[in-house]
Amino acid sequence: MAAEFERLAYEEALRALDKQERLLEELRARTGVLLGASALAASFLGPSALLDPNPRSLSISALAAFVVTLAASVFVLLPKKNLVFSASGPGIYKSFYEIREEMADVYRHLVYDLQGHWDSNNREMLWLSRAFTLASAALVAEVLSLAFLLGGRLL
Numbered sequence: 001m002a003a004e005f006e007r008l009a010y011e012e013a014l015r016a017l018d019k020q021e022r023l024l025e026e027l028r029a030r031t032g033v034l035l036g037a038s039a040l041a042a043s044f045l046g047p048s049a050l051l052d053p054n055p056r057s058l059s060i061s062a063l064a065a066f067v068v069t070l071a072a073s074v075f076v077l078l079p080k081k082n083l084v085f086s087a088s089g090p091g092i093y094k095s096f097y098e099i100r101e102e103m104a105d106v107y108r109h110l111v112y113d114l115q116g117h118w119d120s121n122n123r124e125m126l127w128l129s130r131a132f133t134l135a136s137a138a139l140v141a142e143v144l145s146l147a148f149l150l151g152g153r154l155l
Contacts, residue, residue, distance in 0.1 A: 006107035013114035014086075020121055021085040024128070028077055031132055035073040038139050042066050045146040062145035065138045072135035076128050083124055084117040 046062070087110060096106045 003104040003107055006104045006111070009111045010107040010114070013111045013118070016118050017085050017114055017121075020118060020125065024083070024125065027125075027128055027132055031073050031076040031135065034132070034135055034139060035069070035077070038066060038069040038073070038135075038142060041139070041143050041146060045143070045150060048150055058145045058149045062142050062149065065142035065145060068138035069135045069142060072131040072138065075131045076135070080124055080128075083121050085121070087113060087117075 042062075046066075092106075092110070096109060099105045099109075
């Protein structure tokens with residue numbers, strides 16, 4: 001009973017890590033859709049738009065935007081080794097074996113460990129979020145550039 005408060009804090013810290021992991025999964029799913037949309041725009045609009053690019057600067061901007069979307073999306077989708085979403089079972093056993101009888105202390109230490117993981121993950125998540133935003137903006141630039149290049153050729 002004495003460890004109820006500490007257990008509550010531990011469960012909340014664990015829930016925060018779970019939420020962060022779901023956010024990463026959602027971000028990666030959206031990035032996959034974004035990457036597919038960029039490839040679709042390039043494959044359907046690109047050949048027609050680039051047949052006789054006028055002005056050439058729009059074709060260069062469309063290509064550059066496609067490359068930026070591709071690079072930023074791949075950055076988001078690549079596995080990240082430094083993201084941690086749970087505590088290590090053997091690590092817990094090794095670290096807290098001596099105080100295992102004092103569950104309040106075990107939970108208290110785990111709360112700080114999990115918060116450390118969350119903080120470290122959050123720094124990486126901010127970079128991933130920025131990369132997603134960049135990829136989204138680049139997709140808009142790509143589609144607009146290709147649409148302007150096509151002009152009246154779509155009809």
